[in-house]
Amino acid sequence: MSKNLSALPKKSRNGTDILNEMKNLGNGDAKWREGKTWSLIYYVDQEHTNFLKEAHNLFLSENFLNPMAFLSLKKFETDIIRMTADLLNGGKNAVGSITSGGTESILLAIKTYRDYAKKKRPWIVRPNIIVPETIHVAFEKAAKYFNVKIIHAPLKKDYTVDVNKVKKLINKNTILLVGSAPNYPQGVIDPIEELSKLALQKNLPLHVDACLGGFFLPFLKMLGYNIPKFDFSLPGVTSISADVHKYGYAAKGASTILYKSMTYMKHQFFVYENWPGGVYAGPGILGTRAGGPIASAWASMNKMGEEGYKNLAKVVMETTNKLINGINTIPELEIMGKPVMGVIGYRSNSKKVNIYAVGEIMEQKGWNVDRLQKPEGLHAMVSPIHEKYVGQYLEDLKTSVAKVLANPGLATSGGAAMYGMIAKIPLRSMVKSTIAKMMEDMYEVSGKMPDLNDTDIREEKNITMTLGKYYLKIIEYFARVREKSSDHNLD
């Protein structure tokens, strides 16, 4: 890795040199072209990627800040929203906008429902939303940013939300129910039909997070898979987030937020009429908005069509089934719940196998695997490219489990110990402050990445110290609560 820059180069540099340097830097990245990443990248093949690049670069310089100036981009957006609404049974009243990603779609949905509630039920001081424990973290971010309380509803054994529990959690300040189709950790679909009934009964809106499923489940249905209803065909569903940059196979920077009707969406818009820079209005969070991702999303959807998406869905499902069957042949591992599409979580069912130790060995073998917590597990998001690599992955997984069985010490050393500790510490605020400190380090002047092989947290004496500190904190906490039992705040 070349040295970080501390100022602009004094002299202009040669473009070819720069591009070569950049290519070299990219060589150190995760090997997604070789199927090594099981998240982050949704890779079809080089031909599709080249096509996306061309479509993207045709609109590299255009700015969607002003759709009047770029009617092409406005047409792309309108088409993308209509095509997506059609896929999700939105009918003729469904409306929506293109956003920069699932997170922006979700932030906008929460802001929209907060403002919708402000209008309809202005007496609510501290609005709350009820979400499954497995909801995507973007909802936590949205709740923080927009000052909405987030209430987590517990799951059933199959990792889907318990709708009876949701019902009990609803109170006079509740402004929204949420479910996932499917969720990120285990790839299971919450009982959206039951949530829809509950939402209608309680006269509450219901958002379905189909960031993953929006561009996948409709095609599984067309292929004859038995997929429960999750979209606008259910009368209680009022909005859906669906990412084109995931299973829509667009370039990154493209998602959609759809509403049943303008009744809701009008609360998403931002208008300011008194800016000296001019009257300003926009549908989303960003100002200047890159044209490339929107163009690439339109291009990808047109190139694929139903036919292309169905074919890729078939490939992903066959690969996922191989993956699931392979994992099921390893006695120490089990799939979490019943995943519906190319997204799965798996865990250890043996005291002798620490799943994070398995993850460490898989990383050493070059695979990028995401770790789950609560409960602990590993994660895999299947892309068409994995068709060629799933066999190798399963072989390495078998070897890794065998290695952990043979070396029990692996569970308490290295990254496995760190992830294990982070997952297990009951005082979550401590984990939070440790990670926050890590963020500060990353954004220090030096911009250094945390070296997980070298952090204090991984050394045994420090784990003990950390644990010691947290027991002290518990003792302090209870002392404080006893002292001032009138004004403690558990929030």
Ligand SMILES: *Cc1c(COP(=O)(O)O)cnc(C)c1O
């Ligand atoms: C990826 C994802 C999101 C957030 O999308 P980003 O594009 O990463 O911002 C939301 N929900 C689910 C279920 C996801 O998998």
